[in-house]
Amino acid sequence: MRSISIPRLTVFSEAHILRNALFLFAITTLFYAVGAMLRLVQELSLFWPLNAVMAGIFARYVWLNRLHYYAICYGAMLLFDVVTTQWGMASLIINASNMVFIVIVAQLVMRDKHQAGSEPGPINALRLFYYCLIAAVFCALLGAIGSEGIDRQSFMPSLADWFSEQFSTGVLILPCVMTLTLPHEITRIHGKQLLPVLFLVLSVLAAIAVGGAGSLAFPLSALIWCAIRYPLPVTCALTLITGAAEIILVANSVINLAVSGPLQTAQLFSTRLGIATLAISPVIVSTSVAAINNLMRQVSLRADFDFLTRVYSRSGLYEALKKQPVNASQHMTVMLLDIDFFKSVNDNHGHECGDYVLTAFARQVREVVGEQGLVARMGGEEFVVAAKTLDPLDGYQLAENIRRRVESTVFHWRQQPLRTTVSIGIGSGTLDTRDTIDAFNELLVEADEYLYRAKKAGRNKTCAKSVAETDIRHEEASA
Numbered sequence: 001m002r003s004i005s006i007p008r009l010t011v012f013s014e015a016h017i018l019r020n021a022l023f024l025f026a027i028t029t030l031f032y033a034v035g036a037m038l039r040l041v042q043e044l045s046l047f048w049p050l051n052a053v054m055a056g057i058f059a060r061y062v063w064l065n066r067l068h069y070y071a072i073c074y075g076a077m078l079l080f081d082v083v084t085t086q087w088g089m090a091s092l093i094i095n096a097s098n099m100v101f102i103v104i105v106a107q108l109v110m111r112d113k114h115q116a117g118s119e120p121g122p123i124n125a126l127r128l129f130y131y132c133l134i135a136a137v138f139c140a141l142l143g144a145i146g147s148e149g150i151d152r153q154s155f156m157p158s159l160a161d162w163f164s165e166q167f168s169t170g171v172l173i174l175p176c177v178m179t180l181t182l183p184h185e186i187t188r189i190h191g192k193q194l195l196p197v198l199f200l201v202l203s204v205l206a207a208i209a210v211g212g213a214g215s216l217a218f219p220l221s222a223l224i225w226c227a228i229r230y231p232l233p234v235t236c237a238l239t240l241i242t243g244a245a246e247i248i249l250v251a252n253s254v255i256n257l258a259v260s261g262p263l264q265t266a267q268l269f270s271t272r273l274g275i276a277t278l279a280i281s282p283v284i285v286s287t288s289v290a291a292i293n294n295l296m297r298q299v300s301l302r303a304d305f306d307f308l309t310r311v312y313s314r315s316g317l318y319e320a321l322k323k324q325p326v327n328a329s330q331h332m333t334v335m336l337l338d339i340d341f342f343k344s345v346n347d348n349h350g351h352e353c354g355d356y357v358l359t360a361f362a363r364q365v366r367e368v369v370g371e372q373g374l375v376a377r378m379g380g381e382e383f384v385v386a387a388k389t390l391d392p393l394d395g396y397q398l399a400e401n402i403r404r405r406v407e408s409t410v411f412h413w414r415q416q417p418l419r420t421t422v423s424i425g426i427g428s429g430t431l432d433t434r435d436t437i438d439a440f441n442e443l444l445v446e447a448d449e450y451l452y453r454a455k456k457a458g459r460n461k462t463c464a465k466s467v468a469e470t471d472i473r474h475e476e477a478s479a
Protein backbone atom coordinates (compact mmCIF):
# COMPACT_ATOMS: atom_id res chain seq x y z
CA MET A 1 0.00 0.00 0.00
CA ARG A 2 1.49 3.39 -1.00
CA SER A 3 1.62 6.14 1.60
CA ILE A 4 2.98 9.68 1.94
CA SER A 5 4.67 10.73 5.22
CA ILE A 6 3.70 14.03 6.79
CA PRO A 7 5.80 15.84 9.42
CA ARG A 8 4.67 15.78 13.08
CA LEU A 9 3.18 18.97 14.52
CA THR A 10 3.24 19.77 18.23
CA VAL A 11 1.23 22.72 19.50
CA PHE A 12 1.63 22.37 23.29
CA SER A 13 4.77 21.23 25.04
CA GLU A 14 5.46 21.26 28.77
CA ALA A 15 8.82 22.99 28.33
CA HIS A 16 7.63 25.94 26.19
CA ILE A 17 5.61 28.12 28.57
CA LEU A 18 5.49 31.21 26.36
CA ARG A 19 4.46 29.23 23.28
CA ASN A 20 1.72 27.45 25.29
CA ALA A 21 0.46 30.84 26.54
CA LEU A 22 0.36 32.28 23.03
CA PHE A 23 -1.47 29.27 21.61
CA LEU A 24 -3.99 29.28 24.48
CA PHE A 25 -4.64 32.97 23.88
CA ALA A 26 -4.96 32.48 20.11
CA ILE A 27 -7.25 29.42 20.33
CA THR A 28 -9.48 31.08 22.94
CA THR A 29 -9.81 34.20 20.80
CA LEU A 30 -10.47 32.17 17.64
CA PHE A 31 -13.26 30.06 19.13
CA TYR A 32 -14.69 33.06 21.00
CA ALA A 33 -14.96 34.79 17.62
CA VAL A 34 -16.64 31.74 16.06
CA GLY A 35 -19.17 31.55 18.92
CA ALA A 36 -19.79 35.31 18.81
CA MET A 37 -20.49 35.13 15.08
CA LEU A 38 -23.06 32.40 15.62
CA ARG A 39 -24.68 34.50 18.35
CA LEU A 40 -25.04 37.51 16.10
CA VAL A 41 -27.04 35.72 13.44
CA GLN A 42 -29.31 33.72 15.72
CA GLU A 43 -31.52 34.82 18.52
CA LEU A 44 -30.56 31.63 20.32
CA SER A 45 -26.86 30.84 20.33
CA LEU A 46 -26.63 27.66 18.29
CA PHE A 47 -23.14 26.70 19.31
CA TRP A 48 -20.62 27.94 21.77
CA PRO A 49 -17.70 25.63 20.90
CA LEU A 50 -15.09 27.52 22.93
CA ASN A 51 -15.78 25.90 26.31
CA ALA A 52 -15.71 22.33 25.04
CA VAL A 53 -12.58 22.95 22.93
CA MET A 54 -10.70 24.54 25.84
CA ALA A 55 -11.93 21.90 28.32
CA GLY A 56 -10.68 19.23 25.89
CA ILE A 57 -7.26 20.90 25.63
CA PHE A 58 -6.89 21.29 29.42
CA ALA A 59 -8.13 17.71 29.99
CA ARG A 60 -5.73 16.32 27.39
CA TYR A 61 -2.59 18.11 28.61
CA VAL A 62 -2.63 17.62 32.38
CA TRP A 63 0.32 19.96 32.89
CA LEU A 64 -1.59 22.88 31.35
CA ASN A 65 -3.89 22.94 34.39
CA ARG A 66 -2.08 25.79 36.13
CA LEU A 67 -3.56 29.00 37.41
CA HIS A 68 -1.61 31.17 34.94
CA TYR A 69 -2.85 29.18 31.92
CA TYR A 70 -6.46 29.40 33.16
CA ALA A 71 -5.90 33.15 33.65
CA ILE A 72 -4.68 33.57 30.06
CA CYS A 73 -7.80 31.81 28.81
CA TYR A 74 -10.11 33.97 30.96
CA GLY A 75 -8.18 37.12 30.05
CA ALA A 76 -8.55 36.40 26.31
CA MET A 77 -12.33 36.07 26.74
CA LEU A 78 -12.59 39.36 28.68
CA LEU A 79 -10.43 41.15 26.14
CA PHE A 80 -12.62 39.97 23.28
CA ASP A 81 -15.72 41.30 25.05
CA VAL A 82 -14.04 44.64 25.86
CA VAL A 83 -13.21 45.10 22.17
CA THR A 84 -16.48 43.82 20.64
CA THR A 85 -19.31 44.38 23.20
CA GLN A 86 -20.70 46.84 25.76
CA TRP A 87 -21.35 44.14 28.35
CA GLY A 88 -19.29 45.72 31.12
CA MET A 89 -19.53 43.84 34.44
CA ALA A 90 -21.80 41.15 32.98
CA SER A 91 -18.85 40.00 30.90
CA LEU A 92 -16.97 39.05 34.09
CA ILE A 93 -19.77 36.69 35.17
CA ILE A 94 -20.54 35.25 31.71
CA ASN A 95 -16.89 34.45 31.07
CA ALA A 96 -16.52 33.10 34.60
CA SER A 97 -19.31 30.65 33.72
CA ASN A 98 -17.31 29.61 30.63
CA MET A 99 -14.32 28.98 32.90
CA VAL A 100 -16.53 26.98 35.28
CA PHE A 101 -17.33 24.54 32.46
CA ILE A 102 -13.69 24.32 31.35
CA VAL A 103 -12.23 23.84 34.84
CA ILE A 104 -14.86 21.32 36.05
CA VAL A 105 -14.44 19.05 33.01
CA ALA A 106 -10.64 19.31 33.03
CA GLN A 107 -10.39 18.56 36.76
CA LEU A 108 -12.75 15.57 36.57
CA VAL A 109 -10.86 14.06 33.60
CA MET A 110 -7.53 14.67 35.38
CA ARG A 111 -8.83 12.87 38.45
CA ASP A 112 -9.61 9.87 36.22
CA LYS A 113 -6.16 9.98 34.67
CA HIS A 114 -4.51 9.92 38.11
CA GLN A 115 -6.68 6.97 39.17
CA ALA A 116 -6.09 5.04 35.92
CA GLY A 117 -2.33 4.80 36.68
CA SER A 118 0.37 4.68 34.07
CA GLU A 119 -1.65 3.65 31.03
CA PRO A 120 -4.94 5.50 30.87
CA GLY A 121 -7.06 5.02 27.76
CA PRO A 122 -7.62 8.01 25.48
CA ILE A 123 -11.13 8.70 26.86
CA ASN A 124 -13.87 7.15 28.93
CA ALA A 125 -16.89 8.13 26.84
CA LEU A 126 -19.57 7.41 29.43
CA ARG A 127 -17.78 9.44 32.10
CA LEU A 128 -17.25 12.34 29.71
CA PHE A 129 -21.00 12.33 29.12
CA TYR A 130 -21.70 12.77 32.85
CA TYR A 131 -18.87 15.27 33.32
CA CYS A 132 -20.39 17.44 30.57
CA LEU A 133 -23.73 17.16 32.33
CA ILE A 134 -22.31 18.29 35.70
CA ALA A 135 -20.20 21.07 34.17
CA ALA A 136 -23.14 22.28 32.04
CA VAL A 137 -25.41 22.59 35.11
CA PHE A 138 -22.96 24.85 37.02
CA CYS A 139 -21.97 26.79 33.92
CA ALA A 140 -25.63 27.36 33.01
CA LEU A 141 -26.55 28.59 36.50
CA LEU A 142 -23.85 31.25 36.48
CA GLY A 143 -24.28 32.01 32.78
CA ALA A 144 -28.04 32.56 33.12
CA ILE A 145 -27.47 34.95 36.05
CA GLY A 146 -24.79 36.81 34.08
CA SER A 147 -26.82 37.10 30.90
CA GLU A 148 -29.89 38.59 32.67
CA GLY A 149 -28.35 42.03 32.22
CA ILE A 150 -27.62 41.71 28.51
CA ASP A 151 -30.37 39.43 27.28
CA ARG A 152 -34.11 39.87 27.03
CA GLN A 153 -34.75 36.27 28.08
CA SER A 154 -35.92 35.61 31.61
CA PHE A 155 -33.96 33.32 33.91
CA MET A 156 -35.51 29.88 33.19
CA PRO A 157 -35.41 29.96 29.36
CA SER A 158 -31.91 31.38 29.58
CA LEU A 159 -30.87 28.57 31.96
CA ALA A 160 -32.35 25.95 29.60
CA ASP A 161 -30.61 27.50 26.63
CA TRP A 162 -27.23 27.67 28.37
CA PHE A 163 -27.52 24.18 29.77
CA SER A 164 -28.63 22.41 26.58
CA GLU A 165 -26.06 24.25 24.48
CA GLN A 166 -23.15 23.57 26.85
CA PHE A 167 -24.10 19.94 27.34
CA SER A 168 -24.61 19.10 23.66
CA THR A 169 -21.50 20.90 22.38
CA GLY A 170 -19.50 19.34 25.23
CA VAL A 171 -20.60 15.81 24.37
CA LEU A 172 -19.98 16.38 20.67
CA ILE A 173 -16.70 18.28 20.81
CA LEU A 174 -14.83 16.93 23.87
CA PRO A 175 -14.17 13.37 22.58
CA CYS A 176 -12.97 14.91 19.33
CA VAL A 177 -10.48 17.30 20.95
CA MET A 178 -9.23 14.65 23.38
CA THR A 179 -8.54 12.05 20.70
CA LEU A 180 -7.54 14.26 17.77
CA THR A 181 -4.35 12.97 16.14
CA LEU A 182 -3.02 14.06 12.81
CA PRO A 183 -2.04 11.05 10.70
CA HIS A 184 1.71 10.46 10.31
CA GLU A 185 1.17 9.40 6.73
CA ILE A 186 -1.56 9.55 4.14
CA THR A 187 -2.53 6.11 2.92
CA ARG A 188 -4.64 5.45 -0.18
CA ILE A 189 -8.24 4.78 0.80
CA HIS A 190 -10.22 2.06 -0.99
CA GLY A 191 -13.79 2.65 -2.11
CA LYS A 192 -15.12 -0.07 0.22
CA GLN A 193 -13.69 1.71 3.28
CA LEU A 194 -15.89 4.72 2.52
CA LEU A 195 -19.18 2.77 2.70
CA PRO A 196 -19.94 3.67 6.36
CA VAL A 197 -19.45 7.40 5.59
CA LEU A 198 -21.64 7.08 2.51
CA PHE A 199 -24.32 5.40 4.61
CA LEU A 200 -23.99 8.22 7.15
CA VAL A 201 -24.54 10.91 4.50
CA LEU A 202 -27.56 8.99 3.14
CA SER A 203 -29.05 8.67 6.62
CA VAL A 204 -28.78 12.45 7.21
CA LEU A 205 -30.42 13.05 3.82
CA ALA A 206 -33.17 10.60 4.80
CA ALA A 207 -33.67 12.54 8.06
CA ILE A 208 -34.15 15.74 6.04
CA ALA A 209 -36.59 14.02 3.66
CA VAL A 210 -38.69 12.26 6.31
CA GLY A 211 -38.52 14.87 9.11
CA GLY A 212 -40.10 14.53 12.56
CA ALA A 213 -38.39 13.95 15.90
CA GLY A 214 -37.57 10.30 15.10
CA SER A 215 -35.52 11.29 12.06
CA LEU A 216 -32.77 12.60 14.35
CA ALA A 217 -31.92 9.00 15.25
CA PHE A 218 -31.51 7.94 11.59
CA PRO A 219 -27.71 8.41 11.49
CA LEU A 220 -27.17 6.30 14.62
CA SER A 221 -26.69 2.93 12.92
CA ALA A 222 -24.33 4.48 10.34
CA LEU A 223 -22.32 6.09 13.15
CA ILE A 224 -22.05 2.77 14.97
CA TRP A 225 -20.85 1.16 11.71
CA CYS A 226 -18.21 3.95 11.51
CA ALA A 227 -17.26 3.25 15.15
CA ILE A 228 -16.58 -0.40 14.33
CA ARG A 229 -14.71 0.32 11.08
CA TYR A 230 -12.70 3.48 11.80
CA PRO A 231 -10.24 4.49 14.53
CA LEU A 232 -11.57 6.41 17.56
CA PRO A 233 -10.48 9.93 16.44
CA VAL A 234 -12.26 9.49 13.08
CA THR A 235 -15.45 8.26 14.79
CA CYS A 236 -15.38 11.22 17.20
CA ALA A 237 -14.93 13.65 14.29
CA LEU A 238 -17.78 12.09 12.27
CA THR A 239 -20.05 12.14 15.34
CA LEU A 240 -19.27 15.83 15.91
CA ILE A 241 -19.96 16.72 12.27
CA THR A 242 -23.23 14.75 12.22
CA GLY A 243 -24.48 16.13 15.56
CA ALA A 244 -23.59 19.72 14.66
CA ALA A 245 -25.18 19.31 11.22
CA GLU A 246 -28.41 18.01 12.77
CA ILE A 247 -28.62 20.93 15.22
CA ILE A 248 -28.08 23.42 12.37
CA LEU A 249 -30.59 21.63 10.13
CA VAL A 250 -33.23 21.61 12.89
CA ALA A 251 -32.58 25.25 13.83
CA ASN A 252 -33.06 26.25 10.20
CA SER A 253 -36.14 23.99 9.82
CA VAL A 254 -34.42 21.92 7.12
CA ILE A 255 -35.12 18.92 9.32
CA ASN A 256 -38.73 19.59 10.17
CA LEU A 257 -39.72 18.50 13.67
CA ALA A 258 -43.38 19.05 12.70
CA VAL A 259 -43.93 21.91 15.12
CA SER A 260 -46.27 24.68 14.16
CA GLY A 261 -44.85 28.19 14.26
CA PRO A 262 -41.21 29.22 14.70
CA LEU A 263 -38.86 26.96 16.61
CA GLN A 264 -39.09 27.62 20.34
CA THR A 265 -36.43 27.29 23.03
CA ALA A 266 -38.18 24.18 24.33
CA GLN A 267 -37.81 22.35 21.01
CA LEU A 268 -34.18 23.32 20.57
CA PHE A 269 -33.54 22.34 24.19
CA SER A 270 -35.02 18.91 23.54
CA THR A 271 -33.23 18.54 20.19
CA ARG A 272 -29.86 19.32 21.69
CA LEU A 273 -30.30 16.90 24.59
CA GLY A 274 -31.57 14.17 22.24
CA ILE A 275 -28.65 14.58 19.85
CA ALA A 276 -26.11 14.62 22.70
CA THR A 277 -27.58 11.39 24.05
CA LEU A 278 -27.48 9.76 20.62
CA ALA A 279 -24.01 11.08 19.86
CA ILE A 280 -22.39 9.42 22.83
CA SER A 281 -23.41 5.91 21.64
CA PRO A 282 -20.98 5.62 18.70
CA VAL A 283 -18.21 7.06 20.87
CA ILE A 284 -18.92 4.39 23.52
CA VAL A 285 -18.88 1.69 20.83
CA SER A 286 -15.65 3.05 19.39
CA THR A 287 -13.86 3.17 22.77
CA SER A 288 -15.10 -0.38 23.49
CA VAL A 289 -13.81 -1.63 20.14
CA ALA A 290 -10.46 0.08 20.80
CA ALA A 291 -10.30 -1.50 24.29
CA ILE A 292 -11.16 -4.97 22.92
CA ASN A 293 -8.52 -4.68 20.18
CA ASN A 294 -5.96 -3.59 22.75
CA LEU A 295 -6.88 -6.53 24.98
CA MET A 296 -6.62 -8.95 22.04
CA ARG A 297 -3.14 -7.63 21.27
CA GLN A 298 -2.09 -8.10 24.89
CA VAL A 299 -3.59 -11.60 25.10
CA SER A 300 -1.89 -12.75 21.91
CA LEU A 301 1.38 -11.23 23.14
CA ARG A 302 1.01 -13.13 26.42
CA ALA A 303 0.28 -16.38 24.61
CA ASP A 304 3.29 -15.93 22.32
CA PHE A 305 5.81 -15.26 25.09
CA ASP A 306 6.73 -17.09 28.24
CA PHE A 307 5.72 -14.85 31.12
CA LEU A 308 8.69 -15.74 33.35
CA THR A 309 11.65 -15.83 30.98
CA ARG A 310 10.41 -13.49 28.20
CA VAL A 311 11.47 -15.87 25.44
CA TYR A 312 8.90 -17.42 23.05
CA SER A 313 6.38 -19.87 24.43
CA ARG A 314 5.93 -23.16 22.55
CA SER A 315 2.94 -21.79 20.59
CA GLY A 316 4.70 -18.45 20.04
CA LEU A 317 7.68 -20.27 18.55
CA TYR A 318 5.45 -22.09 16.05
CA GLU A 319 3.80 -18.78 15.08
CA ALA A 320 7.23 -17.16 14.63
CA LEU A 321 8.48 -20.13 12.56
CA LYS A 322 5.46 -19.83 10.26
CA LYS A 323 6.48 -16.25 9.50
CA GLN A 324 10.06 -17.24 8.53
CA PRO A 325 10.82 -16.98 4.78
CA VAL A 326 11.04 -20.47 3.23
CA ASN A 327 14.32 -21.35 1.55
CA ALA A 328 14.80 -25.04 0.62
CA SER A 329 18.59 -24.87 0.79
CA GLN A 330 18.67 -23.10 4.19
CA HIS A 331 20.45 -25.16 6.83
CA MET A 332 18.68 -25.19 10.18
CA THR A 333 19.85 -26.27 13.63
CA VAL A 334 17.35 -27.18 16.31
CA MET A 335 18.74 -27.45 19.84
CA LEU A 336 17.00 -28.84 22.87
CA LEU A 337 18.56 -27.44 26.06
CA ASP A 338 17.91 -28.85 29.53
CA ILE A 339 19.43 -27.30 32.65
CA ASP A 340 21.32 -29.96 34.64
CA PHE A 341 20.17 -30.92 38.14
CA PHE A 342 17.74 -28.03 38.19
CA LYS A 343 15.63 -29.77 40.80
CA SER A 344 18.48 -29.33 43.29
CA VAL A 345 18.43 -25.55 42.72
CA ASN A 346 14.78 -25.53 43.78
CA ASP A 347 15.40 -27.96 46.64
CA ASN A 348 18.45 -26.14 48.06
CA HIS A 349 17.55 -22.48 47.45
CA GLY A 350 13.80 -22.41 46.96
CA HIS A 351 11.42 -22.05 44.02
CA GLU A 352 11.95 -18.29 43.79
CA CYS A 353 15.66 -18.86 43.21
CA GLY A 354 14.76 -21.51 40.59
CA ASP A 355 12.67 -18.89 38.77
CA TYR A 356 15.54 -16.44 38.91
CA VAL A 357 17.98 -19.01 37.45
CA LEU A 358 15.51 -19.84 34.64
CA THR A 359 15.20 -16.14 33.75
CA ALA A 360 18.96 -15.52 33.89
CA PHE A 361 19.63 -18.69 31.89
CA ALA A 362 17.15 -17.65 29.16
CA ARG A 363 18.84 -14.24 28.95
CA GLN A 364 22.25 -15.87 28.47
CA VAL A 365 20.93 -18.08 25.67
CA ARG A 366 19.23 -15.13 23.96
CA GLU A 367 22.44 -13.10 24.11
CA VAL A 368 24.53 -15.88 22.52
CA VAL A 369 21.97 -16.71 19.80
CA GLY A 370 21.19 -13.05 18.99
CA GLU A 371 19.62 -12.49 15.57
CA GLN A 372 20.72 -15.91 14.34
CA GLY A 373 17.74 -17.79 15.72
CA LEU A 374 14.64 -18.04 17.89
CA VAL A 375 14.66 -19.06 21.56
CA ALA A 376 11.65 -20.65 23.27
CA ARG A 377 10.80 -22.26 26.58
CA MET A 378 9.14 -25.59 25.99
CA GLY A 379 8.21 -26.12 29.63
CA GLY A 380 9.96 -26.52 33.01
CA GLU A 381 13.72 -26.13 32.58
CA GLU A 382 13.69 -27.19 28.91
CA PHE A 383 14.38 -24.65 26.14
CA VAL A 384 14.63 -24.78 22.36
CA VAL A 385 16.77 -22.83 19.91
CA ALA A 386 15.93 -22.84 16.20
CA ALA A 387 18.80 -21.19 14.34
CA LYS A 388 19.78 -20.55 10.75
CA THR A 389 23.22 -22.08 10.38
CA LEU A 390 25.67 -22.66 7.53
CA ASP A 391 26.19 -26.38 8.15
CA PRO A 392 26.10 -28.94 11.01
CA LEU A 393 29.44 -27.75 12.35
CA ASP A 394 28.24 -24.13 12.52
CA GLY A 395 25.20 -25.31 14.52
CA TYR A 396 27.35 -27.39 16.85
CA GLN A 397 29.64 -24.45 17.53
CA LEU A 398 26.70 -22.21 18.35
CA ALA A 399 25.44 -24.84 20.82
CA GLU A 400 28.90 -25.12 22.36
CA ASN A 401 29.05 -21.32 22.73
CA ILE A 402 25.83 -21.50 24.74
CA ARG A 403 27.02 -24.42 26.84
CA ARG A 404 30.35 -22.74 27.66
CA ARG A 405 28.69 -19.40 28.43
CA VAL A 406 26.34 -21.09 30.94
CA GLU A 407 29.16 -23.13 32.44
CA SER A 408 31.30 -20.02 33.03
CA THR A 409 28.52 -17.81 34.39
CA VAL A 410 28.19 -17.26 38.12
CA PHE A 411 24.59 -16.39 39.04
CA HIS A 412 24.10 -14.54 42.29
CA TRP A 413 21.16 -15.29 44.54
CA ARG A 414 20.95 -13.32 47.81
CA GLN A 415 24.71 -12.70 47.75
CA GLN A 416 25.34 -16.43 47.23
CA PRO A 417 27.20 -17.51 44.07
CA LEU A 418 25.43 -20.21 42.05
CA ARG A 419 26.68 -22.20 39.09
CA THR A 420 24.79 -24.40 36.69
CA THR A 421 25.38 -26.31 33.47
CA VAL A 422 23.26 -27.31 30.51
CA SER A 423 22.97 -30.41 28.33
CA ILE A 424 22.19 -29.85 24.65
CA GLY A 425 20.88 -32.22 21.99
CA ILE A 426 21.03 -31.15 18.35
CA GLY A 427 19.03 -31.94 15.22
CA SER A 428 20.16 -30.32 11.98
CA GLY A 429 19.49 -30.35 8.25
CA THR A 430 18.18 -28.36 5.29
CA LEU A 431 14.48 -27.74 4.69
CA ASP A 432 14.48 -29.45 1.24
CA THR A 433 10.88 -30.02 0.25
CA ARG A 434 9.50 -29.73 3.80
CA ASP A 435 7.85 -26.60 5.15
CA THR A 436 9.53 -24.90 8.13
CA ILE A 437 7.19 -26.43 10.74
CA ASP A 438 7.57 -30.02 9.44
CA ALA A 439 11.35 -29.63 9.25
CA PHE A 440 11.44 -28.16 12.77
CA ASN A 441 9.32 -30.98 14.22
CA GLU A 442 11.53 -33.66 12.66
CA LEU A 443 14.73 -31.96 13.84
CA LEU A 444 13.23 -31.60 17.32
CA VAL A 445 12.74 -35.38 17.56
CA GLU A 446 16.38 -35.82 16.60
CA ALA A 447 17.47 -33.17 19.13
CA ASP A 448 15.47 -34.93 21.86
CA GLU A 449 17.27 -38.19 21.19
CA TYR A 450 20.69 -36.49 21.38
CA LEU A 451 19.72 -34.59 24.53
CA TYR A 452 19.05 -37.97 26.15
CA ARG A 453 22.53 -39.07 25.09
CA ALA A 454 24.09 -35.85 26.45
CA LYS A 455 22.45 -36.45 29.84
CA LYS A 456 23.51 -40.08 29.80
CA ALA A 457 27.07 -39.13 28.93
CA GLY A 458 27.35 -37.19 32.20
CA ARG A 459 25.61 -33.84 31.44
CA ASN A 460 27.17 -30.46 30.55
CA LYS A 461 27.58 -31.86 27.01
CA THR A 462 26.47 -31.09 23.44
CA CYS A 463 25.50 -34.16 21.37
CA ALA A 464 24.66 -34.33 17.68
CA LYS A 465 24.36 -37.00 15.00
CA SER A 466 26.00 -35.20 12.16
CA VAL A 467 29.14 -34.07 13.94
CA ALA A 468 31.48 -36.76 15.14
CA GLU A 469 33.03 -35.58 18.36
CA THR A 470 36.48 -36.53 17.04
CA ASP A 471 36.04 -34.17 14.08
CA ILE A 472 35.09 -31.40 16.41
CA ARG A 473 38.08 -31.98 18.66
CA HIS A 474 40.23 -32.03 15.53
CA GLU A 475 38.74 -28.67 14.45
CA GLU A 476 39.33 -27.20 17.89
CA ALA A 477 42.90 -28.43 18.04
CA SER A 478 43.78 -26.94 14.67
CA ALA A 479 42.04 -23.63 15.47
Ligand SMILES: Nc1nc2c(ncn2[C@@H]2O[C@H](COP(=O)(O)OP(=O)(O)OP(=O)(O)O)[C@@H](O)[C@H]2O)c(=O)[nH]1
Nearest residue numbers: 338339340341342343344346351352354355380381
Ligand atom coordinates in the same frame (compact mmCIF):
# COMPACT_ATOMS: atom_id res chain seq x y z
N1 LIG B 1 11.47 -22.75 40.03
C1 LIG B 1 10.87 -23.39 39.05
N2 LIG B 1 11.02 -24.72 38.92
C2 LIG B 1 10.43 -25.37 37.92
C3 LIG B 1 9.62 -24.70 36.99
N3 LIG B 1 9.15 -25.62 36.09
C4 LIG B 1 9.66 -26.82 36.47
N4 LIG B 1 10.44 -26.67 37.56
C5 LIG B 1 11.17 -27.67 38.32
O1 LIG B 1 12.21 -28.19 37.52
C6 LIG B 1 12.62 -29.42 38.08
C7 LIG B 1 12.97 -30.40 36.98
O2 LIG B 1 13.54 -31.48 37.58
P1 LIG B 1 13.95 -32.78 36.79
O3 LIG B 1 13.03 -32.97 35.63
O4 LIG B 1 14.02 -33.88 37.81
O5 LIG B 1 15.35 -32.47 36.20
P2 LIG B 1 16.73 -31.99 36.80
O6 LIG B 1 16.70 -31.86 38.30
O7 LIG B 1 17.10 -30.75 36.07
O8 LIG B 1 17.68 -33.13 36.43
P3 LIG B 1 18.26 -33.50 34.99
O9 LIG B 1 17.42 -32.81 33.97
O10 LIG B 1 18.15 -34.97 34.89
O11 LIG B 1 19.64 -32.99 34.97
C8 LIG B 1 11.46 -29.90 38.96
O12 LIG B 1 11.84 -29.80 40.31
C9 LIG B 1 10.35 -28.87 38.68
O13 LIG B 1 9.58 -28.62 39.84
C10 LIG B 1 9.45 -23.30 37.14
O14 LIG B 1 8.76 -22.62 36.36
N5 LIG B 1 10.09 -22.69 38.17
